[in-house]
Amino acid sequence: MRDLRPLLAPTSIAIVGASSRLNTVAARPLENLQMMEYGGALYPINPTAQEIAGIRCYPNLEELPEVPELALLVLPAQHVLPTLESCAQRGVKAAIVISAGFAETGSEGAQAQVKIREVAQRSGMVICGPNSLGVLNFVDRIPMTFGSVADMKDWPGGRVSLVSQSGGLLVGLANRAFDAGVNINYAVATGNEADLKLSETIHYLAEDPGTDVIVVIIEAIRNGPRFLSVCDRLLELGKPLIAYKLARSEKGKAAAQSHTGALAGSYPVLQAVFRQRGVIEAGDLDDLFALAGACAAGRFPTGPGFGVITESGGAGAITADRADDLGLTTATIGKDTAERLKEFVPQFAPEQVTNPFDVTSIIAQNPASVGSMAEAFFDDPAVGGLMVITAGSGEPGKARMQALLDPIQASKKPAFGVVLAGSSATPSYQLLRSNNIPAFHSPGKAVESMAALWHFARARERHKARCQSQEKTAASAANVKEALAGIGSAPTEYDAKRFLKQCGLLVVEERLAQSADQAVDHAKTLGYPVALKVQSPDIIHKTEVGGIRLNLDNAQAIETAYEEIMTGAKKAVPQANIAGMLVSRMVSTPLEFVAGIQVDPTFGPLILFGLGGIWVEVFDEAAMCPAPLIPDDVLEMVNQLRGAALLKGARNMPAVRPEEIQKLLLTLSEIALASQGLLSGIDINPLVPTEDGRLMALDASLFLSRDNS
Template identity: 35%
Template sequence: MTDRPDVATLRPLVAPRSIAVIGASDDPKRIGGRPLGYMIRAGFSGPLWPVNPKRETVQGLPAFSSVDALPGAPEACIVAVPAPMVPDTLEACAAKGAKAAVVFSSGFAEMGEEGAALQARVRAIARAGGMRVLGPNCLGIFNAHCDWMATFSSSVDHELPTPGPVSIASQSGAYGSHVFHLMRQRGVGTGIWITTGNEADVDVADAVAYLVRDEDTKVIVAYAEGIRDGEAMRAALTDAAAAHKPVIFMKVGRSAIGAAAAASHTAALAGSDRVYDALFAQYGVIRVDTTDQMLDTAYAAARGRFPNGDRLGIMTISGGVGVQMADAAEDLGLQVPPMPEAAQKTLKALLPYAAVRNPVDITAQAFNDLSLITTNMRLMLEEGGYDVVVAFFTMVAASRFIADDLIKTLEETRERFPDKSIILSLIAPPEIVRHYENGGYAVYEDPTRAVAAAAALMRFGRFFARPPESAPPAMPAGAPSVPADALAEHQAADLLQAWGVPFVDRRFATSTDDARAAADALGGRLVMKIASPDILHKTEIGGVIVGIEGADAAAEAYATLMTRAADKMPGARLDGVIVAAMAPEGVETVIGVQRDPTFGPVVMVGLGGVLVEVLGDVAFRLAPFGVEEARRMIAGLKGAKLFEGVRGAPPADVDALAELLAKVSVFAAAEGARIESVDLNPVRVLPKGRGVVALDALIVPAEKT
C-alpha cells in the first residue's frame, strides 16, 4: 500500500504524553473504567482527562462533558463508546488535535457489510485527521516504560506489567493477554504490548515496525491470523533483520478451517501458508506453532546471546536423558560432535565410569564434587568449542544439600564465560529457579525444550552473522514485458530467454517443410511439441514426441502432433510445433512464479520436474532476491543432496541454478502485476560447470480487469 503513514507517527499511540478517556466510567471494573484505574495505579505522569457528561469526577479525577470541553489537545484518546458513536467521537478527537486513538468497541468488519462500512469510516477519519487509530474491536495497548495502560485486559488487573526486553504485537487481544500473562509467570517483563484487532488503520506490520525501532525492545513476539499489507510486513522484517532484533511469529490459519475462522474473526485474508514460511525464512524470523514454543523461544532470546553455529554440547547426570537430548538435537538440525580426545582423557581421569564423548554423563558423582561440573563446563566451552551447552540436573539442583553450592558454582562459571550460551534443565521451586536465572541462565524443566531453545538461539545467531545480502541481478536492457494475451510455449520461451533464462536450442515450425528444415539445422535426436496458448499440459493429449531423428521423421511427427491436437482439443488455437534438441542428462527441477495476493510475486524451486506435485519438495522466496538467498533456497530442499551427485552421477551445477533463480526473481518483481503464474518445467541442472537449461515454459498472464 502506498498511503501508509510513516512509522514515526505511531509515537503518540505508543508513548503519549497526555490522554483522554472518552466513555470513562467511575467503576474501575467496567471497560470504560479499567484503563483509567490502571493508569492511576501506575502513576501516569501526564494529564489524564476522563470524558463523561454525566459526572463531575471520575475515579477522583475532574471529568469533562465532551471532547470539545477538554482543556487541551490530548495526544491519545481511549474510545470506549458503542460502535455507532465511534465515528463522531473520532472526528471530535481529531478536531481537538489528538494524534492517536484506541477503539475498544466491537461491531465493525467482523460483523458483516454494515460493520465493514462503519470501519471504512473509521479509516477515512484517521487518514483525514492525521490520527493513528488502533482497533476497532481490540483489547488495546500498554507501554510499561511510561505507564500508558489503554486496555481493559484482566491480565493487568491483579498486577501491573513490569518493563522488560520483550514486546508483543498481536491481532488477537485475548491471545495477546494470554501470552503476556504467561511471559510474566516465566519472569520475563513485557515492555510494550499492542493488540490490533480489526486493523482499520494500525496493523501488525505497523506494530512490528515500531518495535524494531524501539530501543527498549530486544525481542519481538508477534501473532497474526492474516497480513493485510505484505509489502509493509516485509519492510518491517527487513529492518528487524538489519537491526539483529529477533522476531518470533505465530501465524495461524494453516488449515482451511483455520483460515475460514481467521477470516470470520478479523475479516483478514489468511493467504498461502507456504508464502508465510518463505517470508519468515527469508528474514530470519522463527515461526512457532504453539504457545510453549513462543514462550520458550522468547524467554531464551531475552538474554541476548545468539551464538553463530550449530554445535551443541550436552552435559547430563542421566545417560538416558542425554540420548533423548541428542535425538532432539538431531531432529532440529544441530550437530552433537564428540569432545576432543584430550578433553575426554581429562574427564575420564576424573570420572572413570562416566560417558565423556558428548553427551557427557557426569553421573551423580558430580554432586559430591561440584568442581567436576566446573571442569566439564570449562572443557566443553574452551576445548570442545560448543556454541551452546545444555546441562541436565533435574531436581538435584533444588536439593537443600547442594542447591546453594551449585548456584554459586554456576555463577562462577557464568563469570568466567559471560558471553557463552548455557541452558539448564532442572526442576526447582520458583524462588530457586530465579536464583539460576539471576545468574544468567535460561532454565527449562523439559530437557528437549531446552535443546529446542538452544536451536532457536543458534538459528538467530547464524542469521545475524550472515554477510550483507547480495543484490538481485540487474534487469536486462530492453527486456520485453508480458503481453495481456495468452502465450504459446515458444512465445513464453522467447520472452523469458530475453530475461536471461537459458533454453535448449529450438526452432518453430508451421509446416512439414519447416519441420524438415529444423531437423536438418539442429541435427541429432529431437523432441517435438505442439504449440498452442490453449493447451497448457501437452503430455496429457499426446502433444509431445521424443527421440525423433532425421528430417522425414520430423515431418511425420509434425503431422501427427497437429492431428492429435485437433482431435483432442477441438477449437484450440494451433500455432504450430516446437522442434528442439534433446537436452543432456542432469538433475530435474522446476522453477515457478506465483503472484500472491498479499506479498506479490513469489518464486519457487522444486525437485522432480514433472513429478514435483507428487514429491512436494519445494522452497519459496519473495521476489526479488540475490544469488546467496537462492543458494539457501536450494539448500532447503529435502533432496538437496541430489545436487552433490549420487550413484555415480557427477555433482550438479548448483551455482548456475542459483543464478537462474535470482534472474527469475528479478523478472517476477518487474512483471509481477502482469503475470498470474510462470512455470519452467523441467529445468535440467547439468554437471558442474555446464550450466542449466529450461526445457519448457508456461506464462499465464494476469486476468484483465
C-alpha cells in the first residue's frame, strides 16, 4: 500500500499555475491555504509573476529552494503532463491535478489521462485527479482545493473520512457533516482517477489510526477486486463504510460520464457487493451523516430486536413500522424487564407494559426515571440496542437526556436519542453529541441507522465465517477444469448439462439421439412423454427455428417431430452443424427457478438465484452475490427473494430442501472460481423442484470466455 500521507498532510506545497486573479480556480487554493494559516512552506509557481498574495513566486519547479512534498496543479490541461513529469523527476511525492479537460471530454482526453497514470507508475508519485476538486485536511487544517471553504475554520477535525468521486459535492457535504455533529479528518475528491482510485484511498484510510468511519460518494468502481478486499479489511477492523451511489440510472450514467469520464457499472451488481460486504448504502445524501454519526459511536447491535422508550406513542408506532420494513423488530421484552418497567407505570395493566414503552406523562413528571428504564432495557438479552424518543424542547428536554448518560456509559449496546423538536431542542442535541450519542429528529431515520449498524455487524460475522470456511462441494477445482476440458468451443445445451452433471448437479434425464429411431429408443428408456430439442452450436435460439417439441407421447409423434425439426432447422440455418436431437423426460411444474454465474467486468463472477420463467424478466427477482459464497450468503440470497415462500412448497408444490439450494449455489460458486478466465457465464433456466426436494436443471447454457473460444 502506498503512503498517502504526503497527499493528505504535506509539509510543503507548490501551487503550479497559481494566479493572482481573484475568484478564479487558479487563485483559490492559495487564498484558502493562507486563510487557514498553513504552517508548511508554500510555493506559488507562475513564470509571469514575482509575488502572489505576498508570497514569493517562482517561474518553475526547478528553481524552488527545496523539493516540495506536494504539487497542486491548476494549469491548463495541455501543461499538466510535462509538469507532472518534471515533478516526478524532482522527487515530488504527491500531486493534486485540479485541471480538467481529460477523460470527461472524450477519447483524446482519455489518452492524455493514460499518460498521467504512466508517470505515476514509473515514479511512484501519488497523483490525485485530474479534474479533482482537491483534498481537505481538517485535522491539520490544510485546504488544498479551489472550493469555497470560508467557514472551514469553524469546523473541528474528527475521525470520519469523506471520499468523493464527485468534487462538486465535497465541500457541501463536509459542511453538512459538521452541521450534523460529525467531524471529518480528510475529505478527498478523487476526480477522474488517472492514478489514485477510490479503493486505494479507502484502503489507506482503513489502516489510518485516525479514521473510524469512511463515507464515500461513488460514481464508478474502477478496480473491483481491490474494492472487495478493502471492504473485507474494513470488516476485520470494524470500521464501517457508508456509500452513496450516483449514476444509477441510464440518464444518471450519461451525466456522470460527461462529468468525470467514469463508466458507471451495474448498480444491482454493486448493491449485491454492498450487501455481502457490509457496506452501508445511504438512500439519499441527506442520510449520509446520520448514518456516519451512528457508526462513529462505535457500538453495534447484539441482535435485530431493539428497545424503544418513547414520550410519543405515535413515534413509537413509527419505529415499529420502520423496523418491519428493514428486517429489524421492536424486541419482545422479557418478564423481568416488564416487571422492572411496571414500577414506573403503576396505572398500567401488566399487558400494557410493552415495547415500544409509551411513557408520555411519566417522563414529563420525572425526567430522571428514563435512566432506570434504560437500564432495564439494556439488561434484557432480547434488546440489541435502545432508542429513547422525547419531545425535547429546551432544558426540560435536556434533563431527560441527561438521565440517560450514565446508563448508556455503563452499557455496550448502541443507544440513540431521538428528539422530535428541531431548533428548540438544541440543548438536548448538544448534550447527546458531546457524549458521542447518536441523535436524530426522526424515529424512522433512527431505525434506518440501527438497521445499518446491524447490517454491518452481521457482515462482520459472515466475514469471519468466510475466512474460516472450508466448505467442500462436489465440484473441486480439478473436477471443474477436467469437465470443462471436454467441452468444444461452442457448447450445446447437452454439453452444458453434462458439464453440470459432472460437477455434481442434478439435471433432467436425457439422451442425445442421432436418428429418429434412436430418439424413440431413448424415449422408451426415459418414459413418455418426452421433449425433443435440436442441438447445434450454430443454433442459439432453438425456439425461433422451431427446434423444440414438447409433450411427445408416442413413437409416431417423435418420428414426425424429429423430421419436422430437422427440416425446419436446416431451412433456417442451412450451414448449421447439427450434433443431434436431445430427448428429455418431460417435467411439468407451475414453478420454475433460475440459477447461474454472471461474470461482471468490474467485480468478476457473481452467483445468481431467483424465480424463473417470464417472472425473472419482469420482476427482476434474481438475487446476486459475488463468489465465493459461504452458506450464510446463500441464506441471505434466499431471504432477499420476495418469492422465498415459494421454496417452502406453496400450493401443494414440492418444497425445496434448504441444503439442496445451498449445494446448488455453493457448487456454482466453486465452478465460478475454478473456471475464471475460461467461462463467461452459466445460465440454468429453468430449474424445477423435484418430489424429493431437490432442484433439477431442465435447460442450461454455458458461455465460454471470448479469449478462450
